[in-house]
Amino acid sequence: MNKIDFINLNINQVIEEYPFMADYFSENENLFKDFSKSPSSIIDELTEEELEDLAIDKELTLNNYYEYFNQMLDFLGIEDDRVESLTIIKGYDKSGIRETHDLTINVGEVIAIVGPTGSGKSRLLADIEWIADEDTPTKRKILINNKEADKKWRFSSGNKIVAQLSQNMNFVMDLTVKEFLELHANSRLVEDVDNVVKKIIEEANLLAGETFDLETPITSLSGGQSRALMIADTAILSKSPIVLIDEIENAGIDRKKALDLLVKEEKIVLMATHDPILALMADKRIVIKNGGISKIIFTNNEEKQMLKKLEEVDKFLMKERQLIRLGQSIKLESLHID
């Protein structure tokens, strides 16, 4: 629809035809009060003084209104943008030495990134997020589906290519789990909000050691519950095809299930971790040294066997934790690890 026609539609009509615009009007309620009028006429009727008071520029406001509408239409139309693979083409480390490996990661793969603090993990993640095109300090190039990627990923605020889960993340909003998930779902223009919310809480409860319900305030969730909710929410609601995880703490969450959930939802999972269980769960691990990818290690059979043992140790610890939580005593004979 052209701009003139659109800005002259009355608000009721707009909401009826384009339900996703309702949120826009409630976000700009100080201006758009009378829904029987069009935004254009509402703004035209304002006096100079009212414009000053509301801090509104006529042209800018209507342009923004039309722009937002078009962006949302685009946003809803994105279906053919499936990301199947991500390729990192080698660049240079901090000393200017060429990296040795290109790397392609496919949907459903889990990759660990290892290396000491300051080695360049953040830069690698930033290169991916920015869809580097030999224009970042590492001169790496990122391909999506084996092709030069569309630069729109850089600037699209609604469809970031990367969702990030970092270690010290918190919920800061003062809402219940239900309100919070609805808010997020609405911002993603989800149609079947109730079902999506139900699915997220079910998955989150499968990950968390202690279950919680929809009426729990998000700020009172435990660390494990928060992480479980964040992971389930990112897996199901976030459209970003790549998920970057900065270390999942062990406490109160089943990390294997968490990774399985992300993989099931067709994400590419990259995680910066030094935890042996997580690192060995990954198919490959990228070793970062001095700002560059110095090698890529494939998880071999021996390591996979080791992973099983480590998981037993982990399970044992979880069991003991549960006993402590339930107020019971710990017995020495329960320690059986081959």
Add this chain to the structure above:
Amino acid sequence: MNLITISGPPSSGKTSVIVKTIDALKRRNLKVGVVKFDCLYTDDDVLYKKLNIPVKKGLSGSLCPDHYFVSNIEEVTQWGVKIDLDVLITESAGLCNRCSPYIKDIKAICVIDNLSGINTPKKIGPMLKAADIVVITKGDIVSQAEREVFASRVRQVNPKAITMNINGLTGQGAFELSTLILDDKQITTVKGKELRFSMPSALCSYCLGERRIGEDFQLGNVRKMNLGDK
């Protein structure tokens, strides 16, 4: 010289974003200077000096900080030209939410943080709505969901702007910002340019130092709240 105006609510992370962005600009051998505008106090100039960044600070004191900004911007520009800067960044805090120090044809960046609450974007006026780039900070301490909701709220009030997340601590995203802020258009003066938006006005007895309360002492541009009694 390139002039870039950066503003944002107090403690939103403007200085951290600027410092990290300058790191990236310096690597391209650009000479960058900063002018920090604040109201009563700032010691950010010490921080900039420590990093060998040429800096000037201006405290507006008893004046409206934005009026003070616009009254000084030409002199500040001349300072930048005189010391041969490639890029001059002005940093100012939007203290009243109605503020906007942006100038037409001069790159305008608004810094706002995820912790400020999801209703903050609609509370901020032209400083956010008229910005070319909106930088969102402190994303590392809130959930992915909150980041997405916050960014969508920003988009609702300013869909035209490039919105980006920057981590002021690690600098993730700052390099990327540094590639977006430079313009081919070089300036040597801002004389004759216009503000993007008028500044909030006031000219009443209290502007002139009146302290006594009551209608007898109120002169000039005075407005009363509508409490619904009349």
